Amino acid sequence: MADPDPVVEAVFDAVAATAPTIRDALPGRRVESGTENPSGETVLAGDVYADELLLEALSAVEGVGSFVSEERPEAIDVGGAVGEGGEGGGGAYAVAIDPLDGSSNLRSNNAMGTVVGIYDAPLPATGRDLVAAGYVLYGPITTMVVADGSGVREEVVERGDGSERDDDDEPGVTRSVVEDDLTLPDEPTVYGFGGRVPDWPDAFREYAREIEDELKLRYGGAMVGDVNQVVTYGGVFAYPALVDAPDGKLRLSFEANPIAYVVESMGGASSDGSGSILDVEPDGIHDRVPLHVGNEELINRLESALDG
Structure with missing residues (x-):
């Protein structure tokens, strides 16, 4: 240590x-x-x-x-x-x-x-x-x-x-x-997805339909609160790319990177849709990025769905 x-x-x-x-x-x-x-x-x-x-x-x-x-x-x-x-x-x-x-x-x-x-x-x-x-x-x-x-x-x-x-x-x-040793629960329980459903790309909408059959919805409109639900119970949080906002809503430097760092440090995973949030190269300090964090298996499924 x-x-x-x-x-x-x-x-x-x-x-x-x-x-x-x-x-x-x-x-x-x-x-x-x-x-x-x-x-x-x-x-x-x-x-x-x-x-x-x-x-x-x-x-x-x-x-x-x-x-x-x-x-x-x-x-x-x-x-x-x-x-x-x-x-x-x-x-x-x-x-x-x-x-x-x-x-x-x-x-x-x-x-x-x-x-x-x-x-x-x-x-x-x-x-x-x-x-x-x-x-x-x-x-x-x-x-x-x-x-x-x-x-x-x-x-x-x-x-x-x-x-x-x-x-x-x-x-x-x-x-x-x-x-003193937080790790992401092995058995995921909750999910929370931001943005309007009509604005989600088709691939993400299909992924969301699978997840809502498996997990419980927990979404309160503040990323930090919604992520804390995942930190506590396991699951997945996402504010995805939107049809009219392909870069998503959340800021990379202030929101996505720190949250990805926390979740990955707990044994979970993060993704911008194709790879770890932590590898995203920014152009400016207010850049936005799609954010997906949670249990690794759920993030792997997400990337497979978006890649398909």
């Missing part, structure tokens, strides 16, 4: 420290901000707040060289040159963030989360340059799944009892490991 990377640990400490504050701020930030993100989507006030809070927290982490967010057009230089092996090689890491994945669920009060990818290369980069990835899920409780050199673990994130204080003399945040 690899020794913990202190920069990776500090990044997830910073992300965890922001989680209760982000969650507490959501009730008053369910309205549109009046702006769009670089992908042309309407940004809610909650998106803006989470993005700004995470930028501030991660900029303070020594060893983070750039902050790259779904809500910002370009990477922000916050430290040293990115690459060359992170802390061990004298360089720094690029941290890619989807600050509030599934923020459209704010109005309906359904699950959402924060997705994190830590790259040892300037973005855009492939998923093979990830050294760690994970996500926070704002469900009935706040949890964080972390995949790094030591494996995959699930933690509960909550405010401390007040006995420990942060630098602003506020109650600290605790990270309690509830599962």
Whole structure:
């Protein structure tokens, strides 16, 4: 087992420290901000707040060289040159963030989360340059799944009892490991597919018909929540290529690569339809990609269906 990377640990400490504050701020930030993100989507006030809070927290982490967010057009230089092996090689890491994945669920009060990818290369980069990835899920409780050199673990994130204080003399945040060796269940149980059925290509629609006869539907409209169902119960999540959007909807750097890294680290598989998400070569930091993750047998069947 690899020794913990202190920069990776500090990044997830910073992300965890922001989680209760982000969650507490959501009730008053369910309205549109009046702006769009670089992908042309309407940004809610909650998106803006989470993005700004995470930028501030991660900029303070020594060893983070750039902050790259779904809500910002370009990477922000916050430290040293990115690459060359992170802390061990004298360089720094690029941290890619989807600050509030599934923020459209704010109005309906359904699950959402924060997705994190830590790259040892300037973005855009492939998923093979990830050294760690994970996500926070704002469900009935706040949890964080972390995949790094030591494996995959699930933690509960909550405010401390007040006995420990942060630098602003506020109650600290605790990270309690509830599962220290997460692996994908061998027997898949659930599936969730994004997009409208009429917009699915014929090959994917045929695959979906087979899957819906075998597994239970779990789809809530936030990728991070839907993937967590697969992480917990086994199965398959997909936001496929669409007839009018062949590149899919999800962003490679902020969503697809980190989630693929987590699922593959758990013994599962990922695919853009023909191969691992982690091998997709990006052109820009806001590139989109079809995303399919889950148990390896289900992903192999998907690729065979799309290839046929």
